[in-house]
Amino acid sequence: MFSFASTRRWQPAGKHVLITGGSSGLGLALAELLASRGASVTLVARNQERLDQAKARVQAACIAPPQFVQAISADLVSFAGCQKALAQATEQAAAHAPTSASTDAAAPAHRVPDAVFCCAGAARPGWFIEQTEHMFREGMDTDYFTAAGMSHAAAQAYAKSGQTGGKIVLVSSTLGFMGLVGYSQYSPAKHAIKGLADCLRSELQLYGISVHAYFPGTILSPGYTRENETKPKLTVQIEGDGEKDGLSPAACAKGLLRGLEKNQYFITTDFQSELFRASALGSGPGNGWLMDRLKGFIGAIGIPLWRIFEADALIKKHRAEHYRELGLNGGVAPR
Numbered sequence: 001m002f003s004f005a006s007t008r009r010w011q012p013a014g015k016h017v018l019i020t021g022g023s024s025g026l027g028l029a030l031a032e033l034l035a036s037r038g039a040s041v042t043l044v045a046r047n048q049e050r051l052d053q054a055k056a057r058v059q060a061a062c063i064a065p066p067q068f069v070q071a072i073s074a075d076l077v078s079f080a081g082c083q084k085a086l087a088q089a090t091e092q093a094a095a096h097a098p099t100s101a102s103t104d105a106a107a108p109a110h111r112v113p114d115a116v117f118c119c120a121g122a123a124r125p126g127w128f129i130e131q132t133e134h135m136f137r138e139g140m141d142t143d144y145f146t147a148a149g150m151s152h153a154a155a156q157a158y159a160k161s162g163q164t165g166g167k168i169v170l171v172s173s174t175l176g177f178m179g180l181v182g183y184s185q186y187s188p189a190k191h192a193i194k195g196l197a198d199c200l201r202s203e204l205q206l207y208g209i210s211v212h213a214y215f216p217g218t219i220l221s222p223g224y225t226r227e228n229e230t231k232p233k234l235t236v237q238i239e240g241d242g243e244k245d246g247l248s249p250a251a252c253a254k255g256l257l258r259g260l261e262k263n264q265y266f267i268t269t270d271f272q273s274e275l276f277r278a279s280a281l282g283s284g285p286g287n288g289w290l291m292d293r294l295k296g297f298i299g300a301i302g303i304p305l306w307r308i309f310e311a312d313a314l315i316k317k318h319r320a321e322h323y324r325e326l327g328l329n330g331g332v333a334p335r
């Protein structure tokens with residue numbers, strides 16, 4: 001009774017969705033899934049070649065003729081880049097709009113995309129003391145500002161045009177609920193996404209826009225392979241074997257869509273993230289009062305045990321090796 005899970009289920013069929021980071025990993029899987037459910041899709045990312053390949057895959061997943069798939073190359077770090085990409089997506093969609101004969105409202109002229117998924121992001125793990133100002137700023141740019149910029153562009157466009165029913169989906173991470181050794185360049189930006197989601201969920205009610213945030217654990221994506229190249233072994237030890245515990249991009253996309261269909265505000269697709277969610281609810285709507293308290297209770301017991309006996313224990317055990325490895329204090333850990 002406290003969950004506000006409404007009866008209106010979100011349906012991708014006939015909608016136009018814009019997906020940032022749509023050329024790879026989660027974004028691409030989501031694009032394929034939504035296309036297979038009848039949505040038209042705009043993919044946005046920087047690299048044109050990967051966009052073209054992705055576009056072909058998403059086209060192959062389409063089910064109904066009025067559907068269209070378009071790919072836009074843009075760097076979404078700047079607000080201007082986001083605004084331009086959204087405007088392009090809107091204009092190009094109008095060109096696909098069904099002509100007189102069609103009764104399908106897949107893409108009425110100059111309609112802002114019905115939903116915007118902010119999947120662009122990347123982690124560059126490493127030791128806090130070894131990473132540079134550039135890397136920290138790059139983390140905020142890639143993981144926070146791409147999402148803040150696209151949400152801003154979409155909210156403005158919805159509000160100015162009077163288009164209601166818009167949807168903004170932000171992608172955070174389990175690391176948006178908690179922080180872990182090796183992720184100081186990334187996790188703060190994912191916490192910022194959570195804060196942004198709270199503000200936007202609240203404010204964008206003014207314009208009839210719904211806001212959701214997704215908190216995935218490890219996704220077995222190209223991005224994950226890349227981040228593992230710089231990830232400290234200690235971090236791997238604590239976060240666990242991704243190949244074993246991680247989910248495929250397709251499984252994540254499916255779980256995210258299921259959460260949207262249930263109108264959940266914070267969405268997770270694995271039990272660990274669900275425990276952290278239930279332990280960090282804040283002021284937004286939960287996913288069911290009783291289950292949230294029950295999971296919060298399990299988290300209240302399990303998380304400190306995990307921290308003390310697993311995470312912090314491994315970190316303390318690693319001190320000597322760490323000083324040696326990095327040649328700190330002449331390679332000797334002080335007592």
Ligand SMILES: NC(=O)C1=CN([C@@H]2O[C@H](COP(=O)(O)OP(=O)(O)OC[C@H]3O[C@@H](n4cnc5c(N)ncnc54)[C@H](OP(=O)(O)O)[C@@H]3O)[C@@H](O)[C@H]2O)C=CC1
Binds near residue numbers: 025045077122
């Ligand atoms: N992989 C994981 O274990 C986890 C990932 N996440 C989050 O999920 C999301 C998807 O991750 P994943 O599938 O691994 O990502 P991938 O690295 O596989 O794909 C990232 C996508 O983002 C695009 N992108 C990156 N930077 C920009 C930019 N400045 N402007 C426009 N597009 C950009 C990339 O294209 P291009 O480079 O061509 O621009 C690519 O399409 C990210 O937000 C990530 O932080 C959350 C939890 C776990």
Ligand SMILES: CCCCCCCCCCCCCCCC(=O)[C@@H](N)CO
Binds near residue numbers: 122216223
């Ligand atoms: C009872 C409680 C048990 C708790 C166990 C917790 C284990 C820690 C899991 C941390 C996993 C981090 C996944 C997100 C990774 C991510 O966002 C990056 N890969 C970036 O792409």
